Amino acid sequence: MQRRKVAPLQYQSNTGYLTSRDFRTVHKEAYDGWDPSNYQQPKRVHLQAELTNMLRNSNAKFDDxxxxxxxxxxxxKTIKVATGKQxxxxxxxxxxxxxxxxxxxxxxxxWGAQPRIRHRDVHDGTYLRPVLSFESQTTTKSTFMPTTAKKVKLFKPKSSSIKIGGNHDFSTVYREVYRPLQLPSCSLHTHLIQNQDTKTNRETTTQLT
Incomplete structure (x- = not known):
């Protein structure tokens, strides 16, 4: 099988010169390809149509x-099926x-339903008022006798505003122990104070004159 020879591609680079590039590799040299133009595409097989045409044209009986x-x-069909007689x-x-x-x-x-014994219930229709008074005394009521509790005296003090008199001293132990240090005086600050004092003295003298 021979391989088609393809001319190397040529392209123009940025410099303007035509250069060629060969795309042959070791894999292409070892495994040569084949030319598809030498092999035509096979025709489609219509097996079902050929079988139907063959059966229509033939007079032979199909063996199934x-x-x-x-x-x-x-x-x-000559054998009779035996039927059972009832x-x-x-x-x-x-x-x-x-x-x-x-x-x-x-x-x-x-045994049937037993008759109900009526004990003069309120819902029976005939109500008889009891002769004696109803005894509501029970074991719990007789054992745990009720006692009267005295009212507890209120122990909270009456709310009244505190009267404040005299001067309030805000000095604390912390302030007495940790007193702030005096910073050294700045020369610029003292100069500005002196200028301000001289200016005020001049204004007072002018006003007096």
Whole structure:
């Protein structure tokens, strides 16, 4: 298989000169490719259409016999299928009475509802007023007798404003121990004070004159 020879590409660089570039590599030298133009594309296969045309044109019968059909053939029509005959019913109504006595019926009989005994309830319709007074005394009431508690005297002092008199001294121990240090006087500051004093003295003298 021969490979097509392709001319190397040429392009113009920034300097304006035409230079060539070869794209051959070691992989291309070892594994040569093939030219697809030498091999035509195969035609599409229409197998289903060919089979249908072949079946239409042929007069032969299609053999659809399989292994299962050959091994298990259908029964012949001459064989009659045996049908079972249903026997006639010989049931008769018994003359004796059916005994339905069970253990449950013997133990759990229907005794009916017992009558309710009325004790002259308010909701019975007939109310009889009691002759004696109602005794509301109980064991808890007789054991734990109620006691009267005295009112507790209020122990909180009456709210009244504190009367303040005289001068208030704000001196504390901290202020007495840690007194601020006096900073050294600045020469510029003293000069400004002196100038201000001389200026005020001049103004007073002018006003007096």
């Amino acid at each position: 016999s399989t292994v299962t059909k050959v091994s298990f053939p259908p029964p012949f 026997p006639t019913s010989t049931f008769r109504v018994p003359e004796a009475k059916f005994q339905d006595i069970t253990t449950n019926k013997q133990f759990f009989q229907n």
